[in-house]
Amino acid sequence: MDGLVARLATGTAHPRGFDFHLRFAANRHGQNQRYAKQRKRPMNKWSWMLLIAAYLCVLIVTAPASLLSRIIDHASNGRAELANTRGTLWRGSANPVLHQRGGGPITLATLHWNIATLALFSGKLNAQLQWDDEAQSAPMDIIVSPGQIELRRAYLPLSALLLDEASDFLKPAQLRGQIIFKSDSLIITEQGVQGTAAADWLNASSLLSSIAPLGNYHFTFSSSSAGVDIALNTTSGALQLAGQGHFSTATGLAFKGTAQAASGKEEALRELLGHLGPEERPGVNTFTLVPARGR
Incomplete structure (x- = not known):
């Protein structure tokens, strides 16, 4: 113990x-x-x-607007870009620049854009576009989804210099003026275009005529199963134009029209009318547009 x-x-x-x-x-x-x-x-x-x-x-949210220019330049194979970029990739402004085949650049008015980032999570790109100093009633919506581009309230202020791109035949005339393209709704897919559109060619002129402006003209575009049907009419002016045509991705542009001078303007328009095409009947010349050749 x-x-x-x-x-x-x-x-x-x-x-x-x-x-x-x-x-x-x-x-x-x-x-x-x-x-x-x-x-x-x-x-x-x-x-x-x-x-x-x-x-x-x-980095993504603050990406500069110049990045969008590089994206457009790559997607268009160098045919389009943005100049004077300001802001960010998602909300900014710039001047769209279009490059002609063998010609100089065409600089358009200032364009403002606002891209909805939330739509990207659903696999779509949704942007609103607004032009400076233009009679645009409401912003244009562009919705890009796989295999489809949709335009709502489309409004494009363009230069008549782009008509040179439509046909090599028009290049010597050196047409000038402004073209306003409008459409309530257009859907572009691999199969074609759905919808209707209109374009007004305002204050048209040509280096082959001393008359300026030559007139104002109206185009209509209607989609069909085979492509896009085109019609041309004169709104006012010394040069009277009319015509119809068709465009498809397979065959390009095919357009046939007539041109004539208003009463008392025949002599001043003689050279231009002779260039546009042969005289089909007294005072009426015909012209045919075919696709412009590639580079």
């Missing part, structure tokens, strides 16, 4: 049990440290991933 009391007093009672408790406590402490390290590692990894994602979001 005295020996047991002595061992308790010296702490030597049950040495094996005491040693077991020490080892158990040490093992548990080591396991807790390992668990803590394992829990820290994935948190660090996720933190880096979130930081990188946030940085990429900032």
